[in-house]
Amino acid sequence: MLNTSNHTIPSQLAVSTSLIKCDDTSTTIGVNSTYQYNKEKKDCIKNAIMKKLKSATLNNELGQDDSFCILDLKQLYHQHQKWKCSFPRIQPFYAIKCNPDPKIIQYLTSLGFGFECISAFEMKKILSYGVDPSKVIFNHTCKPTSHIQYAVDHDIRKMTFDTIDELHKLKTFYPNVELLLRILTDDSKSQWGTGNKYGANINYVDELLSTARNLNLNVVGISFHVGSGCLDIDIYQDALKNARFVFDRAKSFGFDFNLLNMGGGFIEVFDNPKKPSFDQIASVIQKTVDLMFPSNVQIIASPSRFYVTPTLTVCFQVVGRKILYNQPNKHNKTEHKKYMYYVNESLHASFASRLLYCESPVDLKVLMKNGICVYHQDLKEQTYSSMVWGHTCEPGDCLAEDIKLPLLNIGDWLYTENMGSYIFANSQFCGFQRPTTIYINSFCTD
Numbered sequence: 001m002l003n004t005s006n007h008t009i010p011s012q013l014a015v016s017t018s019l020i021k022c023d024d025t026s027t028t029i030g031v032n033s034t035y036q037y038n039k040e041k042k043d044c045i046k047n048a049i050m051k052k053l054k055s056a057t058l059n060n061e062l063g064q065d066d067s068f069c070i071l072d073l074k075q076l077y078h079q080h081q082k083w084k085c086s087f088p089r090i091q092p093f094y095a096i097k098c099n100p101d102p103k104i105i106q107y108l109t110s111l112g113f114g115f116e117c118i119s120a121f122e123m124k125k126i127l128s129y130g131v132d133p134s135k136v137i138f139n140h141t142c143k144p145t146s147h148i149q150y151a152v153d154h155d156i157r158k159m160t161f162d163t164i165d166e167l168h169k170l171k172t173f174y175p176n177v178e179l180l181l182r183i184l185t186d187d188s189k190s191q192w193g194t195g196n197k198y199g200a201n202i203n204y205v206d207e208l209l210s211t212a213r214n215l216n217l218n219v220v221g222i223s224f225h226v227g228s229g230c231l232d233i234d235i236y237q238d239a240l241k242n243a244r245f246v247f248d249r250a251k252s253f254g255f256d257f258n259l260l261n262m263g264g265g266f267i268e269v270f271d272n273p274k275k276p277s278f279d280q281i282a283s284v285i286q287k288t289v290d291l292m293f294p295s296n297v298q299i300i301a302s303p304s305r306f307y308v309t310p311t312l313t314v315c316f317q318v319v320g321r322k323i324l325y326n327q328p329n330k331h332n333k334t335e336h337k338k339y340m341y342y343v344n345e346s347l348h349a350s351f352a353s354r355l356l357y358c359e360s361p362v363d364l365k366v367l368m369k370n371g372i373c374v375y376h377q378d379l380k381e382q383t384y385s386s387m388v389w390g391h392t393c394e395p396g397d398c399l400a401e402d403i404k405l406p407l408l409n410i411g412d413w414l415y416t417e418n419m420g421s422y423i424f425a426n427s428q429f430c431g432f433q434r435p436t437t438i439y440i441n442s443f444c445t446d
């Protein structure tokens, strides 16, 4: 085991990151090895699920049959391979709000990641893993003073701003701060934009820079975030152009910027030829960055969904069923039978990402039917129009309004993959506890 502060990660994962190579298809990211990896991953996840479900059926202890998650640490390694190969120059600073799972933080720490925090609590957590304060950015543009004080006390110097008021606050509480000016980007093409809240309009930057100069504050660079889930190459390019413009403007105020934080937004979309792939987006960004920013400028980004989304599978049980029988509609024709299922998961727990950005219906698959595990099996059964409700009393807590599912019984299980991002918000609403996380490392298929 590798020791990082008082936390440990599996040595197998730590060692193997040194194998990352990008220059030919015979490396671990080649097609065959990806196939092999996917197979190993599925086998490993299936084993973990079977073990868990076996104990759930043997015991009837409180909580034994609650939903649970399988988190595959090897997937993090896999994502990091992709990132390093696509963005050799861009250092990742993981935004921990996306998924603060301790094992994820441990692993990313061991890879030398920086971290982006938005509160003192997040900074405290990251520092407890032995992360150097120089690798932490306090990326909230409107900070409570006690949180600024925490940063002062722990020598976390880099933070963002986008208003004159914040500059005055920082002059009072942290005159030695190293500031990143967060600029506004077009987030209209992203799944989840934050432009209404954060980021200074490009027309406003002169006023901000001149105020910072007058207050004798040190502005060291630019930060932007195109919104989470951005698949539009032009948006990244425009943001980079604007950042370059402000780098140049800053010179006239006596600043010499040396840091650019490109934020997050990166996601992977498979099986949709109309959308650019991660590789296509990355290649354009990397070229634009190289063209616009000399090598003495440090380029960082905070890719979070990209890293953790594919790590996690959520498994949950049907605990109730209601059948809506043929009801005459307004044209006096009978409508088809509809099944409503009530499951032990929720939009206020593992499915919180749906509230934030999920445009498409959640992909719910059958895991266990009549006691038989059907994980990743193509069920050749008739399907019915179904609705899946979450277990809180909140009337909007519906995981799927209208999806096709085979006929399920109480006690059957479902699963959803790619659920690693933004999952635990409000997780104890109505007293339901967080799902247990089972960690696997699909390097080992035992």
Ligand SMILES: Cc1ncc(COP(=O)(O)O)c(C=O)c1O
Pocket (backbone or CB within 6 Å): 095, 098, 116, 139, 194, 225, 227, 228, 229, 263, 264, 265, 266, 302, 303, 304, 305, 306
């Ligand atoms: C400022 C900032 N940086 C990084 C992120 C992480 O983005 P993502 O999860 O899309 O990678 C977010 C998420 O909204 C953010 O607001």
